[in-house]
Amino acid sequence: MDITEAIQTAQDLLNLWTSGMSTPDLSRLDVVLAPKDLKPAVRILQKAHWGYLSAITGLDHPPLPASPDGKQPAKDGSLEMLYHFCEGAAILTLRVSAPYARPAIPSICDILPYATLYEREAIEMFGATFRGTPNTEHFVLPEDWPSGVYPLRKSFTGLNKPQKAN
Amino acid sequence: MEAKVSPQKFIVPIGPQHPALKEPGHFEFTVEGEIITGATVRLGYVHRGIEKSTEDRNWVQNLYLLERICGICSHIHATAYVLGVEALANVTAPPRAQAIRTLVCELERIHSHMLWLGVAAHEGGFDTLFMYSWRDRETVMDLLEGLSGNRVNYSVNVLGGVKIDVDEKQAATIRKGIDFLEGRTQYYMKVVTTDETFLGRTRNVGTMTYDQADALAAVGPTARASGIARDVRADAPYVAYPDFPIKVITERGGDLAARFVVRINELYESYRLVREILDKLPVGELTTRVPRRIPENEAISRVEAPRGELFYYLKSNGTEKPERIKVRTPSICNWATVMNFAIGLKLADMPMILAGIDPCFSCSDRAVIINRKSQSQEWSWEDLRQYGIKYYR
Numbered sequence: 001m002d003i004t005e006a007i008q009t010a011q012d013l014l015n016l017w018t019s020g021m022s023t024p025d026l027s028r029l030d031v032v033l034a035p036k037d038l039k040p041a042v043r044i045l046q047k048a049h050w051g052y053l054s055a056i057t058g059l060d061h062p063p064l065p066a067s068p069d070g071k072q073p074a075k076d077g078s079l080e081m082l083y084h085f086c087e088g089a090a091i092l093t094l095r096v097s098a099p100y101a102r103p104a105i106p107s108i109c110d111i112l113p114y115a116t117l118y119e120r121e122a123i124e125m126f127g128a129t130f131r132g133t134p135n136t137e138h139f140v141l142p143e144d145w146p147s148g149v150y151p152l153r154k155s156f157t158g159l160n161k162p163q164k165a166n
Numbered sequence: 167m168e169a170k171v172s173p174q175k176f177i178v179p180i181g182p183q184h185p186a187l188k189e190p191g192h193f194e195f196t197v198e199g200e201i202i203t204g205a206t207v208r209l210g211y212v213h214r215g216i217e218k219s220t221e222d223r224n225w226v227q228n229l230y231l232l233e234r235i236c237g238i239c240s241h242i243h244a245t246a247y248v249l250g251v252e253a254l255a256n257v258t259a260p261p262r263a264q265a266i267r268t269l270v271c272e273l274e275r276i277h278s279h280m281l282w283l284g285v286a287a288h289e290g291g292f293d294t295l296f297m298y299s300w301r302d303r304e305t306v307m308d309l310l311e312g313l314s315g316n317r318v319n320y321s322v323n324v325l326g327g328v329k330i331d332v333d334e335k336q337a338a339t340i341r342k343g344i345d346f347l348e349g350r351t352q353y354y355m356k357v358v359t360t361d362e363t364f365l366g367r368t369r370n371v372g373t374m375t376y377d378q379a380d381a382l383a384a385v386g387p388t389a390r391a392s393g394i395a396r397d398v399r400a401d402a403p404y405v406a407y408p409d410f411p412i413k414v415i416t417e418r419g420g421d422l423a424a425r426f427v428v429r430i431n432e433l434y435e436s437y438r439l440v441r442e443i444l445d446k447l448p449v450g451e452l453t454t455r456v457p458r459r460i461p462e463n464e465a466i467s468r469v470e471a472p473r474g475e476l477f478y479y480l481k482s483n484g485t486e487k488p489e490r491i492k493v494r495t496p497s498i499c500n501w502a503t504v505m506n507f508a509i510g511l512k513l514a515d516m517p518m519i520l521a522g523i524d525p526c527f528s529c530s531d532r533a534v535i536i537n538r539k540s541q542s543q544e545w546s547w548e549d550l551r552q553y554g555i556k557y558y559r
Contacts, residue, residue, distance in 0.1 A: 028466065055494035082479065114383055114503070117207075117498055117501065117502055138210065139209060142210065152217065
């Protein structure tokens with residue numbers, strides 16, 4: 001499969017669920033999904049044998065206060081998980097967002113068992129919650145790491161310093 | 167991937183300390199007699215918070231930080247990073263710089279594979295091969311030092327190019343070193359494919375079939391030894407690989423022996439590539455300008471590290487510092503594979519099987535065999551290694 005063909009196939013496969021698609025460059029396709037659509041999307045990619053899950057990147061979007069001029073309303077904080085799938089040179093990124101208040105995203109470990117390491121990392125680094133993930137033990141952080149402290153959130157500035165209000 | 171805790175079974179925790187290898191990791195193998203029934207991994211003993219640290223440093227400082235993620239494949243981390251930053255800033259390094267990056271990538275792969283060959287042989291009790299390969303590896307270390315001034319963390323890359331050049335004298339030295347290594351590699355190939363005692367420890371041991379490797383998303387030589395032709399250098403060529411294409415080396419066996427053969431064959435491919443790059447080194451500038459502030463953007467950079475696909479995700483926010491950098495190293499993928507295919511194998515084979523994926527971790531100096539009910543017995547990694555060697559005597 002060459003790049004355009006791979007991207008086209010992915011577009012066709014995921015058309016049903018997506019709430020937004022973009023191609024940031026020739027080799028990439030970004031697909032925005034609602035959390036409930038993640039598992040069906042991953043299942044269809046696996047069934048069609050489209051690439052493999054190369055990584056899960058977590059992003060923190062901290063809450064934003066309303067701008068003084070009132071043009072931008074206040075925004076709640078949210079987490080975004082990027083599921084990067086690679087097929088040859090083509091990279092498909094499934095983007096799933098969950099607000100801090102309801103951080104649960106379905107686990108994909110029942111479809112791709114090797115995703116557990118990435119999910120464990122996102123749980124301890126970002127405070128993400130994966131519904132149905134088989135193992136929630138620490139993966140890289142020490143056992144005595146304080147609970148509820150997520151180092152890759154923007155509000156984390158170090159253990160001995162006061163945390164930024166969030 | 168999960169170790170089910172049951173009072174009847176033995177759990178063998180291995181790790182995390184090991185002063186001789188690179189990085190510590192902790193494994194727990196559940197065993198019934200000699201056979202492994204479950205395996206789980208715990209990392210983080212050398213977790214340094216590098217991803218978080220990048221958000222507090224500017225784009226140039228991060229190059230030096232990220233190059234220090236790994237002491238073995240430092241150049242490939244720097245390469246993945248500079249390619250990502252160059253994509254964000256929409257600049258391309260000049261052809262000569264790309265060729266020199268490729269040259270160092272391949273020299274680094276040679277040193278990494280030879281280091282692995284020694285470690286893997288040592289874990290199996292073949293210390294002669296270990297001593298030979300590490301002695302010969304000094305040749306390529308000297309070549310890298312001659313080029314860059316450093317044995318590790320070569321610091322060849324800068325944003326927008328490279329900071330070293332290759333002159334004719336250096337090229338001649340490299341050619342001579344590569345000729346010597348090629349001869350030695352023929353000897354290694356002979357040993358690992360014909361020595362009966364060696365094959366006794368590697369043939370049909372730790373076999374991962376094509377379907378397993380595919381389902382577990384294995385990468386690098388571990389995947390290629392199971393017949394999966396997956397190599398970022400060929401799939402999505404970067405730096406100078408479009409001009410210097412590589413042949414993807416695969417084997418069908420999927421066992422430890424195949425992993426040896428794949429890596430040794432990759433050495434030949436690297437020698438060929440190094441010679442070709444030296445012969446056809448493009449003429450021109452070494453750097454191009456990269457702005458200090460990078461507009462808001464996202465980039466993904468994938469490269470083929472000696473152990474497999476290395477994945478970088480970079481997000482810029484218009485300032486001098488990145489918004490987020492995510493690094494996924496190939497060993498993460500291959501740990502997931504070994505934790506799965508370890509089930510059903512013999513404990514005595516684990517030292518070589520763990521070494522067989524060329525993990526960028528070190529295992530253990532202290533393993534404890536615990537019977538949850540009564541007795542416990544402490545083992546070191548050395549004990550486990552010796553146990554493996556004696557088991558096959």
